[in-house]
Structure formats: structure tokens, C-alpha cells
Amino acid sequence: MKKPNKFYVTTSVPYVNAAPHLGFALELVQADVVARYRRSKGDDVFFSTGADEHGAKIAKTAEAAGLSPRELTDQNAGKFRELAVRLNISNDDFIRTSDEKRHFPAAQKLWRRIAEKGDIFKKEYEGLYCVGCEAFITAKDLTDGKCATHEKEPEKIKEENYFFRLSKHSEEIGRRIKNGELKIIPQTRANEILSLIEGGLEDVSFSRPAKDLPWGVPVPDDESQTMYVWCDALANYLSVLGYAEESEKFKKFWPADIHCIGKDILRFHAAIWPGMLLSAGLPLPRAIFVHGFIGADGRKMSKSLGNVVDPFGLAEKYGVDAVRYYLLREIPAYEDGDFSRAKFENRYNGDLANGLGNFAARVLTLAAKDGKFSEKNADESMKEKISEIQKTVEKKMEEYRFHEALAAVWELISFGDEYVNATKPWETNDQKALVNLLIILESVAALLVPFLPETAQKIISCVGRDGEAFSPKKCGILFPRLVTPPLTAENPKP
């Protein structure tokens, strides 16, 4: 028997400075589809997500809320964990960077490995420090020599930090990306990062004085310094597997087969992270999948605009699979997308209620009347279409084009609807047609398992296959059609 492939998929670890929003829900759902798809192909999958919890911003937010950083991050990380549950995400683990037992030793071990290679060095850093921001700022934050947000002149401060010699690995990183050992999807993102590397990567700041940043992972053998984000947050991909103790899990699953990330953190994952791994002598991830951002009503989603979409509320109102469907179908996998109530309800009614739901209902109602069927009565007329769609879905999934994979599945639904109209089983009671329809419906459901696990399962159980026999039963309404008041001049908002 063939040993199953191992497959390690991750989301990034979101910064838990605030409650999760729809953008991270997108990442979770995309990674989940990958994980479920690989499992369905027989791979041995490990799927991790988690939370990035350190840094000055968290410390500040906590203070403002009258909480300790620990209290705040417990609260917020809890929400992210809950989001994964709510969205029916099949992650195998959830790693928190504030986990002193699991994460700290891994991050510190990685640091030591890099240090042993001579790639960490101390350097005096001189910069403009704004007391209001409690952070270093750069020239672009200045207006008339003053901090744009606090209207104060920044002070010149000298600080001693550790740096990581990223520059040394520049060429090798570029080489690996070019030859496909580190694949970046989509290609445009690879081009972007390559052009950056072309210019040579600069060394990056790797620590902060502990007095300024007490909330973080201590630098090994130097209590006066705390790790800056890179060696801390990125190390989650190792710590979740038990890197510190070289566990079996780590040996089996590293390197990651795919990191799912947002475009904003591409640089860190495609430049700094590979640089660190090269230095530490660890294999590089095989691929990085980069999704875009979700806007709301055509604008950027942001707290200050007050248009942040809450994924919990959506799941509550429309159901988990509806949210998953929207994210996977409406948002182009490689690009930015948009969320609006109208678009959501359009997709819901058009594709889920009228499309999938209605097709399932009509087939099952027709078939349930007669009770029992045997696959032997099926003919070949629709087999070709089914296998064509299966092939398309497979191909699209290999390229992580989730929206196009779903579009293909809906082609099969449409084919099924046409088939019902053409064969008129309610009139002819044609057994062959009914079995064919059950098989089409079953194929649709099978293809949807990674995308809409709940719904797919429901359909599969209603189709009622037992070996070659089917005993279908009515399924109830899968997605009740939404009735919205018509948009009129007097009533422009639903």
C-alpha cells in the first residue's frame, strides 16, 4: 500500500489587537478548503492556525483597556479560536505566540540556530522617536518635521538592537523562488517579490530593548532584549509542530507545503522567513499562497471608516456554509474582492437557494416518490459531463483557484437542471432519468465537500446511497430564499 503524502498547511497568525474581521475569515476558509481537499485526496494533513500576540501595540491597547497584555490576548485570541469553530474550520491545532511552554522554546531555538551561523549581530540603531507614538517613526510620518499624528517633534534616539543578516541570503532566496523550489502563488506576487530582491535585501531589526518591549519572547542569553516580531511570530509554523523538542510531528510535517497569507505580509514570508530558515539550515516551505483584501461596499475595510464586517454576525444570520460560499466564490482567489450586503444576498439567492438548494429539492422530491433505485439502471449520458467537471475542479484546485472550481461545480448543477427539464420525470416517471439525476446530485455534493462540508453531507445522506442502491428522501430546504424589500428611491437601503 502506498504511504499517504504528508501535507502541512497553515494560515498566518493574525495580530490579535482587535476582534477578527472578514479578511481573516477569508484566509481561514481558503486554508480549510485546501486542507479538506487534500484529506479527501488521501493525504495525511496537518492544518494549523493561531494568534500573534506580542508587541508594543498590544501592550498599549491592553493598558488603555485597563487589562494586562495576558488578559487582553486571552480574550482576543479566544475570539479567533471561536471564529475557526464558527466557520467549521478543520484545523488540527491553534498556536499562540504567547504560549511560553510551546512557542517560546521554539522561537528561542530558532534564534540560537541563526546566531550560531553568525547571522545575528548587534548594531546601533539611530532613529526618530515619537513619544506620542511610543515608537520609531520615519520621514514619511512627518509633516513639517513633526509627527503627523501627534504634532510633536520627534527625538533622535540611539538604541542598540540585534539585527538579522538577511542581506547575506538575498541571492539564494531569489534563486529558490525563480527555480520554483519556493513557489509563490499567484505569479504576479512572485514577480513583485523578485523585483524587491533584485535590489538586494537589507538586514532587518531582530530585537528591541526589553525596557521598551517587555511583552514578548526574551532573546536567549540576553535578558535586556526582547525578540522583534520576525523570530517570534514566524516561528509559530515551527513551534506548533514541536520544533523545540524535535518531535516526530515536526520531522514528519516540516517543511510547510503551503502558507496561506495576505498580500500585506508577502515580504515577510517570501523574504525574511526563507532567509531565517536558510540560515538555520531548515528546509523552506514549498509554496506560499497569497490572497487579496476584502473591501466593504467598494471601500477599504477599516475601523476608522466604521465599515468592518463581522464574520460572526454573517454566519449567525445566513449560516456557515453561506459565508464560506461567498468568500470562496465571490472573492477571486488571487485578487482583492468586495463585500456588500447586496452582493452577498445576490450570491445566496442566485447560487445557493435557486441553484444548489432548488436543484437538490426537485431531484429529491421526484426521486423520493418512487423510493428505491439501482445504479444499474443508470446510463452513460451524463457520465462524461460529470467527469469533465471533476477534472476541471481538480485542475482549478491544484492552482488554488477556488472561485473557478466552484463555478465549474455550478455548471454541473445547471446541467442537472437542464436534464430535469428535458426528461420530465414527473410525467414520464423515467427510472433511468431519476437514477441519473441522483448520481448528478451526488457528484455535486461530493465535489462540494471541501467547500460546504455541512451542506454536502446533508445532500449525500438524503441521496441515500447504499452500495449500488439509492433510497432517497426529501431533504427540506437547504437555503431558504431571502426575501428583501425591493430597492426603490424611497427605500435605497435594505
Added chain:
RNA sequence: CGCGGGGAAGUGUAACAGUUGCACACGAGGCUCAUAACCUUGAAGCAGCGGGUGCGAUUCCCGCCCCCGCAACCA
């Protein structure tokens, strides 16, 4: 000259050097198993602007305009 992405029916999208395809919405017809759903069919785009190369450009090249990201911790 910082880097990159994009401008196509009302909206959203795909492919492509050779009569622009699809989806939703809209019009007409059909059907009645189904969630007023489904099927057929129609109308609707001189492809941001200007130039170049070609027998021929939406597609390749150049310039411009507009939008949007990134520019070392916003998913």
C-alpha cells in the same frame, strides 16, 4: 524617473493577434417536479485616451489620464 496591479455591456468577471465568452440584473416565450424556483431566447460593450508594429489589436510596443495597492509588523 521607487515598485506593482488594474481600466471591457448596468454590475461583476474569463480567454484571446483574426466575427468578445460567462454570471447577475432587464425583455419575451416555455414548463409546473422544485425554494414565484427551472429551461429556451432577446436586447445591451465602437474594450480609458492617443500613437506605433501587423493583412488584421481588446490582445504586442510607446506615451498619457484615472483608480488601487506596496514602500519592512493592518488579513
